[in-house]
Amino acid sequence: MSPSKKTTRPAPSGNGSKPRNTRAPKALKKSRTRSPEPASRPAKDSPDSSFLSTLGEGIAPYPLREGESYMNAAQKEHFQRILTTWKQDLMEEVDRTVHHMQDEAMNFPDPNDRATQESEFSLELRTRDRERKLIRKIDEALLKLETDEYGYCERCGIEIGIRRLEARPIATQCIDCKTIEEIREKQLSG
Ligand SMILES: [Zn+2]
Secondary structure, X not given: OOOOOOOOOOOOOOOOOOOOXXXXXXXXXXXXXXXXXXXXXXXXXXXXXXXXXHOOOOOOOOOOOOOOOOOOHHHHHHXXXXXXXXXXXXXXXXXXXXXXXXXXXXXXXXXXXXXXXXXXXXXXXXXXXXXXXXXXXXHHHHHHHHOOOOOEOOOOOOEOOHHHHHHOOOOOOOHHHHHHHHHHHHHHHO
16 A cells, blocks of 8 residues: 655754754853852851751652642642641750750859859750740741741742742741841841
8 A cells, every 4th residue: 555655854954943042152241240249148047958958857858840839738738847847856956955954953063163054054045045936936837828828928928939938948038028128137237
């Protein structure tokens, strides 16, 4: 019957509709002169993206799929897990501190030792206070998760973003609003 003609088209010039990747010429350097940006300013309590690996046994970053809707059930579950694990870690830490102080109390009759111990204690108390505040913020975040408010900037309403939230699960503002706030605070205090 018909000959096994596999209709191999004579390829016309070019291949298909893919636009050629026009390489940007090297002369495209824009005003990239001075202003060496402080790339990684050691911001106080902002954990980096490896923060997740420090939680519990470690939590893997969320495998984002293309076109997936923001704060869908899987994502909410992911952040609930992050927040509850973090909270548990902190509560254990608070417990340890309290027990440590109870164990050590009254063990130092020597005034010098006592002084050392007291400054040690005040440091621990401050740490514990910080942990308590964090736990409160985590609770607020968990509540927001329940009411579908989690993950949106409280100032402008846009999505805070999965990766930013993974680095800072209690973030309540998008990076832009946060930056503006920080600048404003600096101006006020400076
Ligand atoms: Zn915002």
